[in-house]
Amino acid sequence: MSITSLTSQDAGARPGTGVLDTRLTRLSREDFARDHWARKPLLTRSAGDFTDLFSADAVDELVSRRGLRTPFLRMAKDGGTLPDAAFTSPAGVGATIGDQLDDTALWRGFADGATLVLQALQRTWEPVADLVAALGTELGHPVQANAYVTPPQNRGFDDHYDVHDVFVLQVAGTKRWIVHEPVHPDPLRDQPWTDRRAAVAEAARGEAYLDTVLAPGDVLYLPRGWLHAAQAQGAVSIHLTLGVHNWTRHALAEQLTRSALELLRDDPEMRGSLPLGTDGPADDLALVRERLVAALARTDPAPLFHRTRRGQARPAPLGPLAQLRAVDNLTPDTRVRLRESLEARLEGRRLNTRAGWLDLPDADLPAVRRLLTGDRAHTADDLGVALVERLLRAGVLLPAGR
Structure with a gap:
């Protein structure tokens, strides 16, 4: 069975386009929605260079210098996950919490063929966080990001399906992906593949829908329910998986x-x-x-x-010291912007956001509507200095220079 495959060069961002087009699929949002979203896989060759998002150096920094704890990392080998105790330990004086990553244990496990799974990178690695926020806004569905770092000729997981859609971004090395059609189309969050082990195993022995090797820069989109297994080839493989947690x-x-x-x-x-x-x-x-x-x-x-x-995502980062400077130095000329990823909605006189809610006087409602629907940056004088101070203190606005 054939699969749509696109080949193109990285042309960078273009006006009027989004993450789907510029970084992932080279299709417009409309074409992707019509032909692939929740329907069938899409393989896009040479979508771009993803080393600005993640890299081998990023892996080393995260596991050795950031003091990560479980569940920000898992290890998997031969189809199953290793117990946390196999790669965690206390970190010495002043950091005696016992579930911190032990880089020596991680190295030994990795050298023995285990895959490192760095989870929720949207919370720990800024370039990935920015991409996830943009993609989630574009799709209208929550997105998370994991990285899979697999030694040569090894695999982390057996054939399985996910209960969310995924975009696989190959960052380094190569990985062979074998994809089969669903045994349970469009599974819900509480319908994991482990409930259908026998059907999954039987389907995985049949003819593959797609058998391909992803090279750096390739992207594979899989709707939830599609069976897949992957194995690194002749070098360490690093790929990002963007998991789209579909509203159904x-x-x-x-x-x-x-x-x-x-x-x-x-x-x-x-x-x-x-x-x-x-x-x-x-x-x-x-x-x-x-x-x-x-x-x-x-x-x-x-x-x-x-x-x-x-409640399913977080607003964009807020630096408390920069925020305090903005409040202390507020003047009518101060430029501010709406904090990204707030999911802000004005319902009556109440402004609901991921940072909390505020009840507003009628006099402030026109300014807040401009804030939610107009340009990103405004002066304090345009919105009203008192309102801007209140929204800065509430974490709704950020200084525009950030």
């Missing part, structure tokens, strides 16, 4: 149901006890179904949806 219609149904149940808390009859000696719900099921259907028709799941979505 099932998740939206959960939000809708939770909102309806919250409405039913105010119904005295629904709070009533079942009769004594009841043999089951049959007598009351019709009433409950009727009230639940009515509540589903009345409820608005949007506030819960946006609150949950805000």
